Amino acid sequence: MRIVSSTVLAVRSAEGRTAVMACDGQATMGSRVVKTGARKVHRIHEGRVLVGFSGGTADGMTLLERLEAELASHGTLRRAAVELSRDWRTDRTLRRLEAVVVAVSEEGLFLLTGEGDVIEPDDGLVGIGSGGGYAVSAARALLRHAHLPLREVAEEALRIASEIDIYTNDCVTLETVTW
Numbered sequence: 001m002r003i004v005s006s007t008v009l010a011v012r013s014a015e016g017r018t019a020v021m022a023c024d025g026q027a028t029m030g031s032r033v034v035k036t037g038a039r040k041v042h043r044i045h046e047g048r049v050l051v052g053f054s055g056g057t058a059d060g061m062t063l064l065e066r067l068e069a070e071l072a073s074h075g076t077l078r079r080a081a082v083e084l085s086r087d088w089r090t091d092r093t094l095r096r097l098e099a100v101v102v103a104v105s106e107e108g109l110f111l112l113t114g115e116g117d118v119i120e121p122d123d124g125l126v127g128i129g130s131g132g133g134y135a136v137s138a139a140r141a142l143l144r145h146a147h148l149p150l151r152e153v154a155e156e157a158l159r160i161a162s163e164i165d166i167y168t169n170d171c172v173t174l175e176t177v178t179w
Contacts, residue, residue: 006024006026006027006028006054006129006130006131006165006167006168007023007024007054007127007128007129007130007131007132007134007135007158007161007162007165007167007168008021008022008023008040008041008052008053008054008102008127008128008129008132009021009022009023009125009126009127009132009135009136009139009154009157009158009161010022010050010052010102010104010109010125010126010127011124011125011139011143011150011153011154011157012104012108012109012124012125013124013150014124016106016108016124016179017178017179018150018176018177018178018179019050019104019105019109019150019176019177020150020151020153020154020174020175020176021041021050021051021052021102021104021154021174021175022041022135022154022155022157022158022172022173022174022175023038023039023040023041023052023158023172023173024040024131024158024161024162024168024169024170024171024172024173025037025038025039025169025171025172025173026038026167026168026169026171027057028167033169036169036171037171038057039173040052040053040054040060040173041173041174041175042064042175043175043177044064044067044068044071045068045071045072045077045105047177048105048106048177048179049071049077049103049104049105049177050103050104050105050175050177051064051067051101051102051103051104052101052102052103052128053099053100053101053102053128054099054100054128054129054130054132055097055098055099055100055129056097056098056099059097059098059099060099060101062094062097063084063088063097063099063101063112064101066084066087066088066094067080067081067084067101067103067112070083070084076107077103077104077105077107077108077110078107078108078110078118081103081110081112081118082118084101084112085112085113085116085117085118086116088112088113088114088116089114089115089116094114095114097114098114099114100112100113100114100128100129101113101128102126102128104177105177105179106179108120109121109124109125109126111126111128123140125139125140125143127139127161129167129168130165130167130168131158131161131162131164131165131167131168132161134160134161134164134165134168135157135158135160135161135168136157138156138157138160138161139153139154139157142156142157150176151174151176154174155172155174158170158172159172
């Protein structure tokens with residue numbers, strides 16, 4: 001049985017000075033919840049970059065370690081993301097990893113996949129995992145109409161996603177970074 005981690009949301013302010021990444025804590029194995037407080041969001045590169053993953057836990061952690069190594073080597077998140085995505089797509093071992101990664105820094109917000117994608121969203125919102133679409137929808141509505149701080153937007157969006165998606169719980173972990 002495959003262990004799955006579910007929902008991560010990244011929100012970057014319009015002026016690009018602050019970002020918040022939130023995740024739920026649920027990890028499942030098949031149809032069973034095996035952990036309710038899993039941590040899917042991490043700080044890397046001396047705390048200046050937030051990264052999160054959805055998918056297989058070992059695969060996600062491997063990709064985060066590789067991204068951190070690429071950051072140390074290249075110095076910029078954009079370049080590190082491109083290099084990791086290229087390696088992920090072409091390397092025989094990495095190609096088998098089943099996870100999706102989101103990373104945010106002062107440079108921007110990026111979604112990375114094993115298909116070779118490095119996507120920078122137009123509106124500063126990315127949601128991954130089974131509840132990612134619900135979380136992005138909720139965050140977008142809150143940003144347009146509620147005028148809340150980013151941290152509250154991310155937390156409430158995850159809680160809303162947890163009410164809809166069975167693989168997302170309401171045990172929310174939040175990380176904020178300001179540049």
